[in-house]
Amino acid sequence: MSTLESGSSAQETGATPAGNQELLRVESKNAEKRRGTFSAYLGLTKPRIIELLLATTIPTMFLAAGGFPGLWVTIATLIGGTLAAGGANTLNSYIDRDIDAMMKRTGHRPLVRGEVSPRAALIFGLVLSVASCVWLALFVNLLSAVLASGAIAFYVVIYTLGLKRRTPQNIVWGGAAGCFPVLIGWSAVTNSLSWAPVVLFAIVFLWTPPHYWPLSLKFKDDYAAAGVPMLPVVTETRAVGRQIVFYSWAMVGASLILVPIAPMGWFYTIAATILGGVFLYEAHAMLSRVTRGEEAAPMRLFHWSITYLSLLFLAIAIDPFLV
Numbered sequence: 558m559s560t561l562e563s564g565s566s567a568q569e570t571g572a573t574p575a576g577n578q579e580l581l582r583v584e585s586k587n588a589e590k591r592r593g594t595f596s597a598y599l600g601l602t603k604p605r606i607i608e609l610l611l612a613t614t615i616p617t618m619f620l621a622a623g624g625f626p627g628l629w630v631t632i633a634t635l636i637g638g639t640l641a642a643g644g645a646n647t648l649n650s651y652i653d654r655d656i657d658a659m660m661k662r663t664g665h666r667p668l669v670r671g672e673v674s675p676r677a678a679l680i681f682g683l684v685l686s687v688a689s690c691v692w693l694a695l696f697v698n699l700l701s702a703v704l705a706s707g708a709i710a711f712y713v714v715i716y717t718l719g720l721k722r723r724t725p726q727n728i729v730w731g732g733a734a735g736c737f738p739v740l741i742g743w744s745a746v747t748n749s750l751s752w753a754p755v756v757l758f759a760i761v762f763l764w765t766p767p768h769y770w771p772l773s774l775k776f777k778d779d780y781a782a783a784g785v786p787m788l789p790v791v792t793e794t795r796a797v798g799r800q801i802v803f804y805s806w807a808m809v810g811a812s813l814i815l816v817p818i819a820p821m822g823w824f825y826t827i828a829a830t831i832l833g834g835v836f837l838y839e840a841h842a843m844l845s846r847v848t849r850g851e852e853a854a855p856m857r858l859f860h861w862s863i864t865y866l867s868l869l870f871l872a873i874a875i876d877p878f879l880v
Contacts, residue, residue, distance in 0.1 A: 619874040637693035641705040725787060768859065770797055798847045
């Protein structure tokens with residue numbers, strides 16, 4: 558075939574260099590759109606919060622099993638827990654989209670930016686929530702499914718719809734929803750509950766105020782503009798600092814009560830003592846700065862609180878192997 562004939566044939570089939578480039582551009586644009594849609598739906602689930610919740614679930618399972626709980630039950634529980642947390646967080650994003658639009662910290666979220674429609678977000682959140690309970694009931698046990706449904710209901714109905722916009726104690730009682738993963742992890746292994754997971758629940762419950770109130774101090778103007786009565790919005794900073802110190806002491810006390818209840822070994826005991834001492838130092842240091850009239854620098858305690866909980870539960874996971 559001559560060059561002329563070849564070129565003519567290519568034009569007839571649309572396979573010109575320009576056509577190929579246009580096709581590649583369209584395919585690239587479609588792929589980018591799909592990635593954007595995936596990222597938007599993923600953003601609704603608040604992955605960083607899920608990571609922290611799972612960081613308490615796995616060590617609890619290790620403690621309940623007295624070692625490695627088994628690969629399948631671990632994977633199945635993590636899948637169910639991820640779906641439950643993702644569903645609850647998505648429904649929270651759907652309900653709080655008006656507040657999120659008023660706050661700089663949350664102004665980038667998918668619903669605020671219009672990347673996902675409210676109706677689509679609501680359906681997505683409900684599907685994830687139902688799927689989590691069905692998954693846990695089928696592949697783990699009924700108790701873990703019931704606890705997951707309770708966690709979702711508590712976070713969405715009690716906290717988001719009931720407490721968040723009405724009381725400065727919202728994060729104290731609403732934070733209980735974030736404590737359910739330890740109960741789910743324990744029940745997944747033992748199909749029961751005991752005092753040990755109750756103490757773990759108390760640790761996370763008491764950790765939540767000194768973790769979240771420093772963040773609320775940092776963004777109290779945002780919360781005030783949105784009409785959310787977080788404690789730093791309705792009271793002076795020194796009073797918030799005193800509350801943080803109170804809950805910090807209670808949290809450290811609960812972490813040490815776990816030693817005779819579980820019971821825990823030397824590794825956890827030393828780790829809990831040292832980590833708790835650093836937490837108390839940071840909490841008192843923030844209160845001292847406020848008392849002296851200095852900048853509170855609350856994010857120091859906020860970032861340390863995440864490190865504290867992660868390391869404490871890592872010690873819980875390691876301790877059974879050192880007995």
